[in-house]
Amino acid sequence: MVHTVVDRGTVGEASVFRDTYLKAYRGMVLARVLDDKLASLYRGGKIHGGVFLGRGQEALSVAVGLSLRKGDIFAPLIRDAAGRLAFGETVLDAVRTYMGSPLGPMRARDGNVHRGRPREGLFPMVSHLGAMISVVNGALLAHRFKGKAGTVGATCLGDGGTSTGAFHEALNQAAVERLPLILVIANNEYAYSTPTTSQFACENLVDRAIGYGVKGHSLEGNDLDACLKTLHTAVEQARSGQGPQLVVAKLLRLCGHGEHDDSNYVDPRFRTAPHGRDCLKVAEEHLLQQKWAEAKALETWRNEAIQKVEEAVAIVQREPTPDPYKENWCALSAKHLSEGYDEP
Amino acid sequence: MSITYLEAIREAQAKALADDPRVYIYGQDVGAFGGAFKATKNLAKEFPGRVLDAPISEDAMVGSAIGAAIEGMRPIIEMQFADFSTIGFNQIVNQAASLFWRTNVTCPITIRLPGGGTSGGGPFHSQSLEAIYAHFPGLIVMTPATVEDAYSMLLEAVAIDDPVIFFEHKYLYYHLKAEKLPTEAMPTGKARIARAGRDMTIVAYSAMVHEALAVAEELATEGTEVEVVDLRSVKPLDTDTIMASVARTGRLLCVGESWPWGGVTAEVVARVSTEGFDLLDAPPQRLNAKDTPVPYHPNLWAAHRPTARSIAAAARNLLRL
Numbered sequence: 001m002v003h004t005v006v007d008r009g010t011v012g013e014a015s016v017f018r019d020t021y022l023k024a025y026r027g028m029v030l031a032r033v034l035d036d037k038l039a040s041l042y043r044g045g046k047i048h049g050g051v052f053l054g055r056g057q058e059a060l061s062v063a064v065g066l067s068l069r070k071g072d073i074f075a076p077l078i079r080d081a082a083g084r085l086a087f088g089e090t091v092l093d094a095v096r097t098y099m100g101s102p103l104g105p106m107r108a109r110d111g112n113v114h115r116g117r118p119r120e121g122l123f124p125m126v127s128h129l130g131a132m133i134s135v136v137n138g139a140l141l142a143h144r145f146k147g148k149a150g151t152v153g154a155t156c157l158g159d160g161g162t163s164t165g166a167f168h169e170a171l172n173q174a175a176v177e178r179l180p181l182i183l184v185i186a187n188n189e190y191a192y193s194t195p196t197t198s199q200f201a202c203e204n205l206v207d208r209a210i211g212y213g214v215k216g217h218s219l220e221g222n223d224l225d226a227c228l229k230t231l232h233t234a235v236e237q238a239r240s241g242q243g244p245q246l247v248v249a250k251l252l253r254l255c256g257h258g259e260h261d262d263s264n265y266v267d268p269r270f271r272t273a274p275h276g277r278d279c280l281k282v283a284e285e286h287l288l289q290q291k292w293a294e295a296k297a298l299e300t301w302r303n304e305a306i307q308k309v310e311e312a313v314a315i316v317q318r319e320p321t322p323d324p325y326k327e328n329w330c331a332l333s334a335k336h337l338s339e340g341y342d343e344p
Numbered sequence: 345m346s347i348t349y350l351e352a353i354r355e356a357q358a359k360a361l362a363d364d365p366r367v368y369i370y371g372q373d374v375g376a377f378g379g380a381f382k383a384t385k386n387l388a389k390e391f392p393g394r395v396l397d398a399p400i401s402e403d404a405m406v407g408s409a410i411g412a413a414i415e416g417m418r419p420i421i422e423m424q425f426a427d428f429s430t431i432g433f434n435q436i437v438n439q440a441a442s443l444f445w446r447t448n449v450t451c452p453i454t455i456r457l458p459g460g461g462t463s464g465g466g467p468f469h470s471q472s473l474e475a476i477y478a479h480f481p482g483l484i485v486m487t488p489a490t491v492e493d494a495y496s497m498l499l500e501a502v503a504i505d506d507p508v509i510f511f512e513h514k515y516l517y518y519h520l521k522a523e524k525l526p527t528e529a530m531p532t533g534k535a536r537i538a539r540a541g542r543d544m545t546i547v548a549y550s551a552m553v554h555e556a557l558a559v560a561e562e563l564a565t566e567g568t569e570v571e572v573v574d575l576r577s578v579k580p581l582d583t584d585t586i587m588a589s590v591a592r593t594g595r596l597l598c599v600g601e602s603w604p605w606g607g608v609t610a611e612v613v614a615r616v617s618t619e620g621f622d623l624l625d626a627p628p629q630r631l632n633a634k635d636t637p638v639p640y641h642p643n644l645w646a647a648h649r650p651t652a653r654s655i656a657a658a659a660r661n662l663l664r665l
Contacts, residue, residue, distance in 0.1 A: 138411025169401035331482035
């Protein structure tokens with residue numbers, strides 16, 4: 001098992017790292033602004049179904065998205081707006097899916113966080129936790145069959161998802177096949193309302209890595225610096241043939257499970273604990289302290305993010321709603337084998 | 345020279361592997377060992393690197409097939425027994441079955457389910473699970489009853505861009521033989537008139553087709569001509585062929601090896617009753633296994649599922665109605 005040691009690097013690397021950090025920070029801001037807007041639309045009754053935010057998990061999520069490149073696979077979970085945007089998802093795709101636009105990637109057939117573009121490597125999650133891990137494994141197997149070298153696949157999960165059989169089967173499968181999988185666990189203290197004490201009994205989830213025969217990394221999930229470096233290391237190790245990487249980040253979910261949840265069950269002591277600090281604030285302080293950016297620049301970036309999100313919402317609000325009479329109501333691509341399907 | 349139902353399945357997989365580099369096989373013991381039933385015998389040797397042993401992880405087996413299919417492969421998953429597919433149920437019905445509808449990206453996977461009862465199999469090695477898979481939109485469920493169909497429908501399953509549940513009957517593996525492999529085939533979605541008759545229709549699929557044919561033979565000696573319809577696939581269900589047969593005979597008995605609550609026989613009876621009520625001269629009947637787990641002992645097992653004897657009794661009863 002490897003516990004990644006943060007390497008402060010040399011001067012040249014520091015400059016590259018600063019650029020990455022700034023890019024990551026701006027991605028976090030965009031995700032936070034997008035999430036805040038979605039929450040506001042939800043409260044205004046403009047969104048059908050639930051809204052699930054990534055507040056407090058942006059640093060970890062953005063680091064996953066940024067550590068991947070074109071040709072890689074990413075299967076995000078519900079708190080990964082930042083990672084999705086960093087991987088290349090557009091704000092418009094997110095807003096269209098949340099607002100049920102037929103022009104979105106899910107065409108109003110599925111909503112909120114259940115979105116993706118499989119052909120572009122962004123796999124759309126199903127609600128069943130742990131189920132996406134083996135799907136990413138399969139994509140990586142396909143790359144191996146096709147001789148497509150150097151790609152990796154990353155997927156995210158919470159502490160609750162680690163209790164599923166799917167998690168166990170898939171992590172073991174990845175280990176047996178020695179696949180370049182990066183499995184990122186956000187240990188955010190609660191699975192909906194269930195505390196980790198009812199979820200697992202091991203001291204730290206990363207201890208499981210050795211049992212599966214994979215590499216483990218643990219980190220403070222609200223420290224962008226640590227997130228970027230650890231994910232970079234984990235992805236590079238997977239890419240260079242060192243097999244699956246289990247990354248476990250300790251942090252606190254700074255919102256309810258969904259916007260319907262006031263999360264009154266959260267132990268108030270967590271909110272004042274180090275891991276309860278808002279990752280966006282931590283990153284901001286770091287930026288200012290390092291003099292990598294000035295307060296005015298931060299404000300400009302935030303305003304740019306707001307404008308981008310507002311523009312997307314304005315576009316989607318003008319789009320048509322789905323028409324049940326234009327829906328083909330056919331679940332098969334082989335239309336001739338679909339029962340009750342009348343060729344239009 | 346003759347070929348069994350099991351050998352036909354092996355030959356179809358060999359042809360699929362030979363014809364299409366995107367095809368691979370993944371399942372427990374399918375590699376060097378050749379599978380629990382030897383349905384993949386020598387394939388790992390003939391196609392190195394393309395017949396992979398899986399850990400005992402049905403969920404991950406199916407999940408990985410979905411991911412591989414998204415990336416352009418055409419996996420064949422062997423469940424060691426149909427019964428164990430329930431561990432992979434979530435991936436099959438929620439992920440594979442919904443992928444195309446949700447994303448417009450196809451999911452061409454074939455999941456082979458060796459199912460149905462054999463003597464001594466017991467509750468967890470005998471199940472017929474076609475109905476629960478047919479219940480979910482987005483899946484095709486094949487139930488071949490002949491050596492020819494086992495071969496040609498498996499090849500078609502691999503070629504279809506949607507997830508296919510290929511329910512192969514273990515009892516037919518060694519019992520059923522044909523002279524040679526077919527060179528042409530009926531398309532999936534079309535039922536077959538396995539035997540023509542004018543007095544009553546028995547609709548069956550998989551191993552029950554052969555029980556029904558035995559009954560038709562027996563009743564012929566009594567002057568009753570039974571028409572046997574082999575559904576071939578339960579989803580899609582060829583309602584047209586069933587209805588046309590009932591229009592000729594006026595009497596319907598539907599036989600399935602699975603449990604009585606809901607399922608294929610209930611679906612057939614419901615369709616004929618609602619869409620072809622005026623074609624019926626007597627109330628439509630159905631015969632299934634008893635509503636208990638599948639028993640272990642041969643005496644109990646033989647009484648649990650429909651057999652030629654119980655089907656013949658039901659058929660004679662129907663003629664009196």
